[in-house]
Amino acid sequence: MxxxxxxxxxxxxxxxxxxxxxxxxxxxxxxxxxxxxxxxxxxxxxxxxxxxxxxxxxxxxxxxxxxxxxxxxxxxxxxxxxxFRHQSIYVNARSGIEQPADLVGKRVGTPEYQMTAGVWQRGILAEEYGVPVESVHYFTGGIEQPGRPEKLPLDLPATVKITAIGPGQTLSQMLADGELDAIYSASQPSCMGRDPHIRHLFEDFPAVERDYYARTGIFxxxxxxxxxxxxxxxxxxxxxxxxxxxxxxxxxxxxxxxxxxxxxxxxxxxxxxxxxxxxxxxxxxxxxxxxxxxxxxxxxxxxxxxxxxxxxxxxxxxxxxxxxxxxxxx
Structure with a gap:
């Protein structure tokens, strides 16, 4: 047997x-x-x-x-x-971000630079909206809890600017406080819905994502x-x-x-x-x-x-x- x-x-x-x-x-x-x-x-x-x-x-x-x-x-x-990851890009309206191109030069939180959601978000923003990967300053750490490291070691050129946030800081609170201009994430930060200035970059994201699929065939x-x-x-x-x-x-x-x-x-x-x-x-x-x-x-x-x-x-x-x-x- x-x-x-x-x-x-x-x-x-x-x-x-x-x-x-x-x-x-x-x-x-x-x-x-x-x-x-x-x-x-x-x-x-x-x-x-x-x-x-x-x-x-x-x-x-x-x-x-x-x-x-x-x-x-x-x-x-x-x-x-x-x-579809268009819907999980969050911005602080007080930072003057009205359209994707306004992200250039901004401070963007992301839990880990290597995470899959972020790769898709950065790639789509660069390819379709004129936001080069090197054009923003990334801040890494936990969305709601402090102390999230990268799961794998990175070997990045100096042109990619990444700063780990402080041991007591969270990306959600930093976005609400204006210390960050945007967050690229997989999960929704808790400040979304609690702070009227925090919104989706793509407010009608279902329409944007349907259009993206119709043009690219990518889910x-x-x-x-x-x-x-x-x-x-x-x-x-x-x-x-x-x-x-x-x-x-x-x-x-x-x-x-x-x-x-x-x-x-x-x-x-x-x-x-x-x-x-x-x-x-x-x-x-x-x-x-x-x-x-x-x-x-x-x-x-x-x-x-x-x-x-x-x-x-x-x-x-x-x-x-x-x-x-x-x-x-x-």
Missing amino acids: TRRLHLSFACGDYDRVRALQDGRVRPEGIDLTFLPLGVEETFYRQLRHREFDISELSLSSYAMTLDQDDPPFVALPVFPSRF PIMHVVAVRGTLVERHPWIARSLTKAFEESLRIAYDDLRYRSALKVMLPWLQQHVTATAEALGEGWWDYGLEKNRTTLETFARYQHEQHLVSRRRTAEELVAASASDTFVL
Whole structure:
């Protein structure tokens, strides 16, 4: 009898992985111990201590590990987190920022320079709005709690100006106090909604993001599923087995959103929201796989290289395990 592998998997509690969490989907030859952890805890523990066999991982952090002599992880073409990031750029109106170009020369908070959300935000602002990466002064630290360091070491040129904020400071309070002009982040700072001067840079961000997708076909990828490289070396088959299971769990999540006998999500107009999303992004708006996501992956790789975070610009095949999503024709 063939022994099944017993592997740990740390990931957020998302609808697209829930069928793996509750056992409705089981990867061929693998028993998963699912650990529903918050992303920051997962990233820290995996990047610093390699605690899990499989984990959700920041796309940016993962891509930076590929520069190591012996890269520790292999990413599957599976993307548990995606997010349009125009909506999470926040500004203090008292700083005179009316349009994106007004960010040039300003003081911008960001939790970590290397974080995926920031790479997308800086890349989009530079490419589409004339805000070069080197044109602002970045301040790094915790949004709500002091003392957040970069998870990975950086080797940046002097043209990129970064200052770590003080041990008792937070980016949210600094934005409210006018010590910062803007924040590029993943989460919303608590001063938003509490201070009338704090607003979104793109106030009608749904329209801006729909237009961005219509022009580029990019729904930004935030996180990948990364497997220990040593596991893939010993058991090459697990990449495909896991990818198939993640795709089946994603299909179930799609079906749940479209289920009409009773709402599985507590949104009374869910049907209209799903319909509007499919009209704007296409029916398979969250689909996995390399080819369907090639443009997104390679745009990110270009941004990351332009921002001096990696040694070279990688292809989509170098970022994710291409063979894991091969299709068979019968």
